[in-house]
Amino acid sequence: MQSSALKALMDAHHTVTILSHINPDADAIGTSLGIYSLLKESGKRVEIANISADLPRHLDFLPNFSKIKHKIDYRDSLIIACDCGSLDRLGFDVEGRSIINIDHHHTNDHYGEINCVEPHLSASAHVAYLVFKEDFALCKDAATCFYTALLSDTRYFTTNNVDEEVFEFARELIMLGADHKSVASNLTQRRSLASLRMLGSVLGTLRLHCDATIASMVATGEMFAASGARMSDIEGVVDYARSLATVEVGVLLVERESEIKVSLRSKSVDLSAVAQYFGGGGHKNACGFTLALGDIEEILDKILEQIKKSITL
Numbered sequence: 001m002q003s004s005a006l007k008a009l010m011d012a013h014h015t016v017t018i019l020s021h022i023n024p025d026a027d028a029i030g031t032s033l034g035i036y037s038l039l040k041e042s043g044k045r046v047e048i049a050n051i052s053a054d055l056p057r058h059l060d061f062l063p064n065f066s067k068i069k070h071k072i073d074y075r076d077s078l079i080i081a082c083d084c085g086s087l088d089r090l091g092f093d094v095e096g097r098s099i100i101n102i103d104h105h106h107t108n109d110h111y112g113e114i115n116c117v118e119p120h121l122s123a124s125a126h127v128a129y130l131v132f133k134e135d136f137a138l139c140k141d142a143a144t145c146f147y148t149a150l151l152s153d154t155r156y157f158t159t160n161n162v163d164e165e166v167f168e169f170a171r172e173l174i175m176l177g178a179d180h181k182s183v184a185s186n187l188t189q190r191r192s193l194a195s196l197r198m199l200g201s202v203l204g205t206l207r208l209h210c211d212a213t214i215a216s217m218v219a220t221g222e223m224f225a226a227s228g229a230r231m232s233d234i235e236g237v238v239d240y241a242r243s244l245a246t247v248e249v250g251v252l253l254v255e256r257e258s259e260i261k262v263s264l265r266s267k268s269v270d271l272s273a274v275a276q277y278f279g280g281g282g283h284k285n286a287c288g289f290t291l292a293l294g295d296i297e298e299i300l301d302k303i304l305e306q307i308k309k310s311i312t313l
């Protein structure tokens with residue numbers, strides 16, 4: 001896992017900046033806060049930032065959540081990028097800085113000086129854990145952050161990449177003191193009213209295609225305005241499309257100010273070629289891309305056509 005090279009790079013820098021992808025999910029936040037905790041504990045000068053002003057509020061129970069800034073203050077710091085498949089998704093100008101890339105997206109383009117990219121692992125937190133445990137003491141706070149990331153990215157241990165290794169990792173985190181009860185209740189019992197209102201509206205748009213093997217849903221700008229929901233409030237909504245018995249692929253189109261964010265989920269087929277065709281990336285069963293704003297029906301047709309071209313349903 002290149003931990004000695006990583007330690008050497010770390011020792012060569014006085015300061016470290018931990019970043020994660022735009023519109024961060026619990027893996028991005030949990031992985032970066034976990035690394036923040038263990039580096040802080042080791043006496044390292046470290047800062048943590050994310051470009052998005054809108055962070056998932058239900059993660060505010062995580063140790064040091066309030067330390068997440070939206071700008072980089074250190075000059076010449078070593079960058080640790082978490083759960084981020086490509087440099088542009090960090091959103092910051094990190095030109096000329098050394099980067100340690102900690103990720104599990106198989107579309108990751110290895111933009112770091114050191115690339116710890118393990119697509120077979122179900123969460124970036126697992127990659128971080130394996131990389132850092134060699135040289136750093138894993139504290140309780142880091143364990144709680146990593147456990148949150150793991151629980152979320154495996155959808156509570158239900159995704160099809162969950163294996164013995166995942167449970168072993170969870171066990172190790174709990175042995176380290178991860179507060180699993182608090183993580184479980186914060187992740188499952190702290191929805192905002194806006195997110196439930198939004199879910200209701202989005203479910204109302206559900207349509208079936210291709211003999212009910214594909215389900216599509218749309219989140220419009222008006223729905224965001226009417227419900228008061230933010231981008232972080234629709235995380236996980238696309239999973240409802242895939243949850244239907246007959247459905248293999250779920251598609252969610254999210255209308256934002258100037259673009260349409262598309263999320264794809266499958267039960268088993270590999271969708272990453274579809275995401276890459278449209279300039280995006282992600283995992284085999286969970287990926288996405290962004291398109292310019294346009295007619296929703298036309299955009300959906302193009303996506304459905306591409307799905308049908310790339311996979312056999």
Ligand SMILES: [Mn+2]
Pocket residue numbers: 027028083104122123124153
């Ligand atoms: Mn992840």
